[in-house]
Amino acid sequence: MSISASQQPLLSPQLLHQLERLELVSRKIFRGRMKGERRSRRKGQSVEFADFRNYVAGDDLRFIDWNLYARMDRLFLKLFLEEEDLHFYALIDASSSMDFGDPTKLQFAKQLAAALGFVGLCRADRVKIESLGASRQRPGPVLRGRRSLWRMLEYLDGVEPGQNVPLDQAIKDFCLRNSGKGILVLITDLMDKGGYEHALRFLLAQQMDVYLIHVLSPEELDPDVKGDLKLVDCEDSDVAEITVSRPLLQKYKQTLAAFIDGAREFCTRRGMTYLMTSTETPVEQLVSNYLRQRGLVR
Amino acid sequence: MNFTPMLAWWQWAILAAIPPLIVLLYFLKLKRQPLEVPSTYLWSRTIEDLHVNTIWQRLRQSLLLFLQLLLVLLVILACFRPNWRGSKLTGSHFIFLVDTSASMSATDLPQTRLEQARQEALRYINQMASGDAAMIISCSDVAKVEQPFTRNRALLRAKLAEIQPTQRATDFGEALRYAAGLANPSHTRLEGEDQVDEAQPATLYMVTDGGIAPITNFSLGNLEPVFVPVGGSGPRNVSIASFTAERNPEKPGQTQAFARLENHGAEDVAIDIFLELDGNVIDAAKVTIPAGGSAGADFALQEVENAALRLRIDSDDDLAADNVAYAALNTPRQAEVLLVSPFTTNDPLQLALTTSNAAKLANVRVAGPEYLKDKQYRQDADGGTFDLIIYDQCAPEVMPQANTLFIGSVPQLETWSAGEPQGPVFIVDTDRVHPLMQFLELGKLRIYEGFAVDPPEGATVLIDSQLGPLFCIAPRQGFEDAVLGMTIRGVKDDGSVQPNTDWPIRRSFPVFALNLVRYLGGSRGALANTGVRPGQPMEIRAHSPVEQVTVRSPGGQSTTVRREGQNSFLFTRTETPGVYEVREGTSQEVAQRFAVNLFDSRESNLAVAPELTFPYEKVAATTGSEATRRELWKWLLLLGLCVLVFEWYVYNRRVYL
Numbered sequence: 035m036s037i038s039a040s041q042q043p044l045l046s047p048q049l050l051h052q053l054e055r056l057e058l059v060s061r062k063i064f065r066g067r068m069k070g071e072r073r074s075r076r077k078g079q080s081v082e083f084a085d086f087r088n089y090v091a092g093d094d095l096r097f098i099d100w101n102l103y104a105r106m107d108r109l110f111l112k113l114f115l116e117e118e119d120l121h122f123y124a125l126i127d128a129s130s131s132m133d134f135g136d137p138t139k140l141q142f143a144k145q146l147a148a149a150l151g152f153v154g155l156c157r158a159d160r161v162k163i164e165s166l167g168a169s170r171q172r173p174g175p176v177l178r179g180r181r182s183l184w185r186m187l188e189y190l191d192g193v194e195p196g197q198n199v200p201l202d203q204a205i206k207d208f209c210l211r212n213s214g215k216g217i218l219v220l221i222t223d224l225m226d227k228g229g230y231e232h233a234l235r236f237l238l239a240q241q242m243d244v245y246l247i248h249v250l251s252p253e254e255l256d257p258d259v260k261g262d263l264k265l266v267d268c269e270d271s272d273v274a275e276i277t278v279s280r281p282l283l284q285k286y287k288q289t290l291a292a293f294i295d296g297a298r299e300f301c302t303r304r305g306m307t308y309l310m311t312s313t314e315t316p317v318e319q320l321v322s323n324y325l326r327q328r329g330l331v332r
Numbered sequence: 333m334n335f336t337p338m339l340a341w342w343q344w345a346i347l348a349a350i351p352p353l354i355v356l357l358y359f360l361k362l363k364r365q366p367l368e369v370p371s372t373y374l375w376s377r378t379i380e381d382l383h384v385n386t387i388w389q390r391l392r393q394s395l396l397l398f399l400q401l402l403l404v405l406l407v408i409l410a411c412f413r414p415n416w417r418g419s420k421l422t423g424s425h426f427i428f429l430v431d432t433s434a435s436m437s438a439t440d441l442p443q444t445r446l447e448q449a450r451q452e453a454l455r456y457i458n459q460m461a462s463g464d465a466a467m468i469i470s471c472s473d474v475a476k477v478e479q480p481f482t483r484n485r486a487l488l489r490a491k492l493a494e495i496q497p498t499q500r501a502t503d504f505g506e507a508l509r510y511a512a513g514l515a516n517p518s519h520t521r522l523e524g525e526d527q528v529d530e531a532q533p534a535t536l537y538m539v540t541d542g543g544i545a546p547i548t549n550f551s552l553g554n555l556e557p558v559f560v561p562v563g564g565s566g567p568r569n570v571s572i573a574s575f576t577a578e579r580n581p582e583k584p585g586q587t588q589a590f591a592r593l594e595n596h597g598a599e600d601v602a603i604d605i606f607l608e609l610d611g612n613v614i615d616a617a618k619v620t621i622p623a624g625g626s627a628g629a630d631f632a633l634q635e636v637e638n639a640a641l642r643l644r645i646d647s648d649d650d651l652a653a654d655n656v657a658y659a660a661l662n663t664p665r666q667a668e669v670l671l672v673s674p675f676t677t678n679d680p681l682q683l684a685l686t687t688s689n690a691a692k693l694a695n696v697r698v699a700g701p702e703y704l705k706d707k708q709y710r711q712d713a714d715g716g717t718f719d720l721i722i723y724d725q726c727a728p729e730v731m732p733q734a735n736t737l738f739i740g741s742v743p744q745l746e747t748w749s750a751g752e753p754q755g756p757v758f759i760v761d762t763d764r765v766h767p768l769m770q771f772l773e774l775g776k777l778r779i780y781e782g783f784a785v786d787p788p789e790g791a792t793v794l795i796d797s798q799l800g801p802l803f804c805i806a807p808r809q810g811f812e813d814a815v816l817g818m819t820i821r822g823v824k825d826d827g828s829v830q831p832n833t834d835w836p837i838r839r840s841f842p843v844f845a846l847n848l849v850r851y852l853g854g855s856r857g858a859l860a861n862t863g864v865r866p867g868q869p870m871e872i873r874a875h876s877p878v879e880q881v882t883v884r885s886p887g888g889q890s891t892t893v894r895r896e897g898q899n900s901f902l903f904t905r906t907e908t909p910g911v912y913e914v915r916e917g918t919s920q921e922v923a924q925r926f927a928v929n930l931f932d933s934r935e936s937n938l939a940v941a942p943e944l945t946f947p948y949e950k951v952a953a954t955t956g957s958e959a960t961r962r963e964l965w966k967w968l969l970l971l972g973l974c975v976l977v978f979e980w981y982v983y984n985r986r987v988y989l
Contacts, residue, residue, distance in 0.1 A: 130370075131370035131371045132370075134369075139370075223370065225370055225371035225373050227371075227373055251370070253370075254370060254374075259367065261365065262364040262365065263364050263365055263366075264365065264366045264367065265366075265367055265368075265369045265372050265375050266366050266367065266368045266369065266372075267369065267372040267373075268368050268369065268370060268371075272372045272376070273372070274372040274375040274376050275364055276375060276379060277364075282378065282379075285378045286374060286375065286378045288378075289374050289377050289378045290374055293374060293377075
């Protein structure tokens with residue numbers, strides 16, 4: 035008996051094993067709130083030696099290198115690397131349009147968010163996963179440590195499609211509630227008739243390290259439709275009447291390519307990382323290959 | 333274009349309901365199937381781009397509808413059975429027999445009859461289906477195969493255009509024999525085709541005005557005759573039926589010219605006649621000719637010798653060729669006649685040959701049978717000195733180079749033989765047409781004894797008796813030998829002379845002698861040559877022994893003719909009517925003239941015959957083609973099928989939006 039893709043667990047043991055070796059990487063320096071497993075450029079308390087410096091009055095006597103004082107009769111202070119935590123946010127578009135494909139785009143987004151969140155949890159980063167538009171009703175929990183994996187998965191299981199909120203509105207809400215800096219992964223299909231540009235600009239203003247993962251189903255990439263059709267938009271019930279023909283399909287593909295190129299160019303110009311993926315691509319492959327190449331994980 | 337609806341009213345109603353049904357179905361088809369999609373965002377942008385050329389898109393959208401409506405329209409149109417009257421040739425082998433005789437030059441149509449005949453034949457050639465074979469024969473009194481059987485219609489058209497008119501009479505006999513011989517494809521090889529062994533019937537199209545001599549001794553066999561008449565209705569024509577010039581027997585020194593004119597039109601006409609001598613008008617007359625009748629005209633001339641007379645009528649009729657006639661006047665020449673007879677004195681034949689009329693025509697010498705052994709005789713006989721030698725109860729060992737008449741004897745040739753003498757002899761029949769027998773009344777002739785003559789092949793029996801042929805004439809190498817199976821006077825055993833017949837005391841005897849001198853003596857054209865018809869050979873007798881004569885045609889073309897027999901020349905190029913001049917040897921003097929005239933009532937009568945008479949059937953004038961209905965529905969259905977295939981292609985390729 036086969037299990038549909040949507041009913042499979044979000045993270046398989048093999049994937050978890052694979053993800054344990056990875057860590058999230060930020061291209062920007064962020065001040066963590068709590069001590070974490072992440073070395074900071076700041077010096078602090080850890081086991082990893084960094085440098086010496088002259089003692090000045092008021093320094094903690096516990097860090098004076100007494101051996102060096104014995105040899106050189108001068109006081110030197112040993113500096114250790116500070117280890118800090120990283121803020122990792124994963125935003126999932128849970129609109130009705132994400133409930134398409136097999137697996138659904140939402141399922142794929144959940145899997146991806148869970149995988150990246152697990153990487154963050156393993157490295158004691160501050161992980162927050164939230165569905166767009168749910169900031170008010172059902173804010174995502176702030177998670178830390180491996181123990182929080184089950185909470186994270188519980189939250190993700192509770193994310194249901196149908197939260198049709200305009201993209202820019204949802205992100206604006208998110209930005210207002212989460213002022214911390216860090217890595218933000220936005221997983222969406224960008225199918226918002228209001229456009230995505232305004233929404234992404236909010237994230238830019240937060241000075242976050244933004245990753246946009248554009249999820250599309252194979253049905254959207256290569257539609258298998260025939261005949262005279264009345265296409266009904268699942269979100270706003272908008273209707274488009276088409277008579278499928280080869281020129282129309284060609285034109286659709288041209289439009290789609292132009293849409294993807296437009297999003298990629300918008301992100302690249304503004305320092306955001308754009309990655310378009312199909313739901314056919316396995317999450318393991320996406321994390322270990324594509325996101326590694328993009329520098330999100332290592 | 334006609335329409336023959338082939339459906340009942342309710343069937344039409346069903347058919348008429350189909351187009352609205354298609355339109356209805358078309359709109360039903362547009363009730364699109366709803367399909368939920370994640371977003372119409374990209375689709376809307378795609379459609380917006382394509383809607384830039386909306387009108388064209390709409391047209392393309394409606395292409396299927398148009399094609400379906402067109403298909404139904406074609407089917408409905410096919411059900412109407414549009415058709416038009418066409419014609420179709422029957423058979424697969426055709427023979428076009430085009431009349432080129434003089435009457436075909438008539439201008440009673442907007443064009444000449446020959447031109448019309450060409451167009452008629454062309455019309456049939458154009459109706460030929462591919463694979464049909466045809467041949468073209470042009471004929472007047474002779475036939476010419478212009479084009480043997482071929483399937484090349486371009487070639488047929490080209491050959492048809494090359495047919496030229498002639499001034500000859502019409503005789504289909506030769507052409508029909510050609511056609512019958514060539515109708516059988518086993519004797520005819522198609523151009524570029526393997527020989528066809530199987531005999532196939534052919535359709536014979538006779539494109540003519542029907543003025544032809546009765547066709548005898550001909551069986552159509554495989555030929556299917558079709559008479560295609562050419563000519564207008566109510567043609568007008570006045571013709572010169574004959575024209576001769578002779579010396580006035582009553583007034584020596586005077587020449588008389590006779591003309592007979594015929595009116596072949598439907599109205600009486602008054603015609604001006606002009607007589608020209610060497611190009612100058614010397615006399616004129618006006619005659620009135622009743623419709624369908626004839627009239628004569630005579631002109632009295634002064635002594636004319638060695639000249640050409642031309643008679644012209646001033647008539648604006650449909651055939652110009654018979655409005656002019658010619659007569660040639662030659663210097664009289666006496667025939668040289670040798671009478672070899674046992675009776676050198678007081679012989680009736682000698683008397684008859686020396687009457688005043690006969691003396692003008694002939695110079696008669698009389699000799700006894702012993703003269704035949706004379707050296708002089710042999711020299712004269714071999715040299716052609718005599719025109720006629722009459723052997724009375726004797727025969728030469730070698731036939732002379734002259735015409736001969738044997739009386740009571742036969743030539744010493746294997747081809748001639750004589751029966752046993754018997755008596756009395758009764759004349760059963762005479763040939764009144766032959767020039768030798770003209771004007772002779774021999775019904776009550778008494779003949780005590782005679783014998784049947786067995787002539788060679790080709791001979792003509794002039795007098796038939798109860799014993800058999802009594803008087804025959806047969807050709808011999810350019811000469812003619814006449815044999816009379818009885819004597820005029822016989823010698824008894826006791827040496828006394830006894831008449832064998834009462835002919836010498838009858839009126840017909842001197843006439844016979846005159847015929848003899850005129851015909852066998854070659855003095856027919858002593859003054860006025862009777863002339864020939866166009867195309868017929870003219871036998872010219874030279875006055876002096878020469879090897880060749882030069883004949884100058886009316887067109888100025890000179891032809892040299894070499895000697896055929898003794899002083900006999902055969903001239904065949906008599907195509908053009910007019911006066912032909914004959915020069916003997918290298919002399920520049922015109923020795924004699926002869927005239928070529930149409931003189932054919934059949935050709936002059938331009939009325940189109942209603943039918944052609946064959947020995948066993950009559951062929952009525954017809955259009956020659958079966959009127960058939962040319963249908964269009966097959967093509968319409970074929971077109972509909974093409975539309976259907978295209979519609980299916982369009983539907984499957986979805987080349988529309």
